[in-house]
Amino acid sequence: MARETMEYDVVIVGAGPSGLSAAIRLKQLAAQNGRELGVCVLEKGSEVGAHILSGAVIDPRALNELFPDWQARGAPLATPVSEDRFLMLDSEKAYRIPSWMLPPLMNNHGNYIISLGNVCRWLDTQAESLGVEIYAGFSAAEILYDERGAVRGVATGDQGVAKDGTHKPEYQPGMELHAKYTLFAEGCRGSLSQELMARFNLRDGVDPQLYGIGLKELWQVVPEKHKPGLVVHTQGWPLDSYTGGGSFIYHFGDHLVSAGFVVHLSYENPHLSPYDEFQRFKTHPAIRGTFEGGKRIGYGARAINEGGLQSIPKLAFPGGALIGCSAGFVNLPRIKGSHNAMKTGMLAAEAAFVALSEGRARDELAAYPEAFRKSWVYEDLYKVRNVKPGLKWGLWPGTLHGGVHMWLNDLGLGALVGWTLRHTKADHQSLKKAAEAPKIDYPKYDGVLTFDKLSSVFLSNTNHEENQPGHLQLRDPAIPTKVNLALYDGPE
Template identity: 65%
Template structure:
């Protein structure tokens, strides 16, 4: 069946903070100049905000630039930070770092603890009010190019395909969305962003991106355990001192507490399970005291870009640009990305608007990287650029070196350290100690499947699997044989299982794609880079309620 098509001035792929900020800024500029501009935004989630998961402590700086009157407009930034605590944990104890010794990036005065999904939903409402055409439930599945090789838009994915890829009885072909410029805001490890980086060699001269996986739960706690505005960050246990990881506890409004754990995906022991580390983290006395007697309401997981400035690819290519975490703007040292996403979206939108005003199309938006270089966002990322390379040296050495970098050198060291890829860091399983994780108690700690249930994840089982293997023999011949099938452990949703058919049967990898929470960890950490995450049908995946 022939695909229908639509034409726009600007197409935005992804309805997170970056994509929505770009759409809003375009319409604001058009309104200010008295011009008409057509802006379309597509989002693979069933509704705007449904795939958004973040800690999150939000710096309102960029939002204030976008909407100086965001308070009057009712933006859901409801809980101002009142106290920062940074704890170094041992298995049973904790030592608090004096706030006077903390680098500025760990001080959150003036910031807000938010449920980022709610903030994004609000941004979506603002975008629609300005006339942006917002289409949730449509996944950008395929890049479109013009006759000269420039990006000319995307095609959305087909609906109603059978598992083998053939059209089913309710098949509906995707739609071609053409635009003079296309901005890609898919978030961390974007499906189309990966292809753009490869086609246009956007990573030439940049360090490899490096990542973490963040696992988060939302709890309703007893009023006596709740301290609105308290921000707790931890390092140390349950990680060993050589492995990057850390936790957070954020006290929101209404007796809600967001708790999470981040594990750097450069870890070396294939027996490590980020999900189990998160569950174990909650048993520490300093963490347990907030949760006891409470109720877990929601669960989710997401990969996080952490490479910083030196891991940013080139941002532009003929016909479009990368914004937000599709490029990797998150500031890992500050544990914040939403302000950076909003700012990058605004900068790209301003460049696109300038190009449209000059009646250009499908060329490179060179004003965007130039504006980024002159912005406060560049200065912020430059100051903290050595954070992740330092922390890869181990907890104590890394903390000391980064402290010197920030407190004594003020982020102006005359050197820039470099990042390396995460997927090649695993050691053979036989060389690493096994980790004995306690069984979940169903009260404070939980298993994967009951957790995935709380994420409201759903996929139509008869569609083609969106977790593609480049070589079907690799999971058993290499991953199982050498690394004891680490995909069983680094996936936080129970997607990958090694099963045997019958007693003594040969092992095989079973992919439970319906469990996938779209965290992208498998695409990043697979040691042979044999797993390729592609978009499933639009509207599927988790439905996070204000995560």
């Protein structure tokens, strides 16, 4: 059965903040210039926002540029940040860092606590009102190349395939979506983005990308414990001084609290469980009170790009570009990436629109990386570029080092710390063998404050048809048992 083919000016893979912002900006420019553009967005989730974890703090800078009247349009940014707290934890106590000691860029004044899923759904309605075609429930499974080797679009996955690869009665082949330019907004470490990086050598000359695992729970707390607009961040316990990470607690909405825990994947001990560290974190005397009497109503986890400026790959290639977390624009100390994702989507859209206006197609959008280097996104990441690499020296030296760098940059004295520290190895190279590391005895779950993984996955609302091929493909099926389990006690 032959594939159906659809032609567009621009195809965008991923309906997150970056992909939707790119689509909207393209349509805005087309309307302003009296042009018609065919713009299509593919989203693998069953609906836009389905794969977005709820609860985030957003810097509205990019949104202000995209829609200066976003408040009048009803954007769901309803909870402005009212208070910031930064705590250092040991096993028994919490030590609050005075706000005046924190670098100004860490201040959340003017930011909003949001449901990022709801923001994406709102962006979806704005995009569709401009004429963007959005196909939810369709994942991009294959990159298509033209005779010159340039990206010509993507193909969606076949529908109706059984677990053993045979075709079920309802089988339908995927569609081919051809475009003059294709923008990839898959999120962190997307499979198609990884293919592009290898094919076009996009990582040549840059540091390895580093990652974290972020786990998040959504709680409905008792009214007297809810403080709308409160933002809490912590470092320290339960992690040791040489395991990077931290937590966040955001109060928003209808007695909602979004609680999350991030562990940098450069940890050494293979017995460490990021999931169990998160559960243990909630039992701290200074933390548990927020959740007591409340109810956990949601759970999720995601990978996070942490390499920063040093790890950003080449952004453009023949026929397309990487935008948002496909490239990695997260500002780690601020724990924010949505504003940068949106802006890079807009920058790529502007470069693509100029190219289309000049009659070009499937060449390299060189104007996009040039615009990035001149943008506030670059400045945002440049100021914090030495924070992550400094954490290799441990919690206190690394935090002090990062704080000094951020303060000097905020004061306009960045030339005093003009060097850039490098990421010299990938995360997995830090992991010790199981025999070389102490085992960790995690407490049992109580089912009230701490929970087992099965009940957590149930709350993630992850639903898949049972009789379908696995979406995770192993390069070598022997490695999980012969290497990971045998030598590292199965850290995955």
